[in-house]
Amino acid sequence: MAHSTKKINLRDIALFSDLPDRVLEKLLKHMTTRTYPRATIIISEGERSGGLYFIHSGKVRIFVGDEEGRELVLRTQGIGEYFGEMSLFSEAPRSASVITIEETELSLISRPDFKDCLSENPEISYHLISMLSHRIRLLTDEMKNLSFLDVSSRLARVLLDQAINQDGKWIVKSITQQEIANMIGSSREMVSRSMRDLIKNDHISVDGNTITIKAKLPV
Numbered sequence: 001m002a003h004s005t006k007k008i009n010l011r012d013i014a015l016f017s018d019l020p021d022r023v024l025e026k027l028l029k030h031m032t033t034r035t036y037p038r039a040t041i042i043i044s045e046g047e048r049s050g051g052l053y054f055i056h057s058g059k060v061r062i063f064v065g066d067e068e069g070r071e072l073v074l075r076t077q078g079i080g081e082y083f084g085e086m087s088l089f090s091e092a093p094r095s096a097s098v099i100t101i102e103e104t105e106l107s108l109i110s111r112p113d114f115k116d117c118l119s120e121n122p123e124i125s126y127h128l129i130s131m132l133s134h135r136i137r138l139l140t141d142e143m144k145n146l147s148f149l150d151v152s153s154r155l156a157r158v159l160l161d162q163a164i165n166q167d168g169k170w171i172v173k174s175i176t177q178q179e180i181a182n183m184i185g186s187s188r189e190m191v192s193r194s195m196r197d198l199i200k201n202d203h204i205s206v207d208g209n210t211i212t213i214k215a216k217l218p219v
Contacts (some may be wrong), residue, residue: 008033008107008169013054015125015131016081018074027052030113035105042106043084043098049095050111051089055079058104063182064096076101077137085132088114101174146185152194154184155215159204172211 004031008031009103010016012026032066033056042053059078065071074096077083083098088111109117118124144153158180163170177195198204200218205212 001130008056009118010054012056012080013082015082016126017052019121019123019127023117023124026120027109027117030117031107031109031195032163033105033107034039035103036100036209038102038104039098040100040104041097042100043094045097046093048091048093050091051084051108052088052114053084053098054082054109056107059101060098060104061179062096062098071182072185073179075142076183084130087096087111132148151172151190152218153198154186154188154193155198157179157192158183158191159211160217170213172213175211177211190206 004062008028010019010027016024016027017153031054036058042060042177054078057079059076060083061073061076063071063073084094086092086095123195143158149157162172162175164173176190177191181191184191189193195204195206199206203213203217205214
């Protein structure tokens, strides 16, 4: 874990993209920025730390687990996004864990410092409420998917959400079948079976942990 020396541009963060420069300068003074290696636990479910994290580079996975070691991935997040916002409004234990998927640069602002910034700059509150409302809508859609879509359809949606355009091809990189299973609330065996069907019907091709989407997926 290393402290970052480069200048952070808060306008890359959706929450702050159109705030005045004076507000961004105050926020920067209260932030610490570090780079974390892949597979680093940033937040552990149940801990009582408080603070809001912002992603400048890399990706993180947000998940919950049970006593038997099973995991359910709630979402993945990348550049320009943030996590840990619930700790700003409650001192209850963290409701989920967060782990880096790749080397990731994060900034952290503590609950007390963020509250000070809110009191001095109430315009931040509007942006935060708007972003939280958007996140609630996304969670509602995810619950609908888990409730009403079969495994194949949930798999297709995850592949589409995770895909990036590389040289004109849509690919999903560095993801295992177990990780996909955790994301869609299924077993690895069911994911494997659905993947074989997609390969057989020439919707995707698989090379190691890289998936290439070749045709429209059956969502």
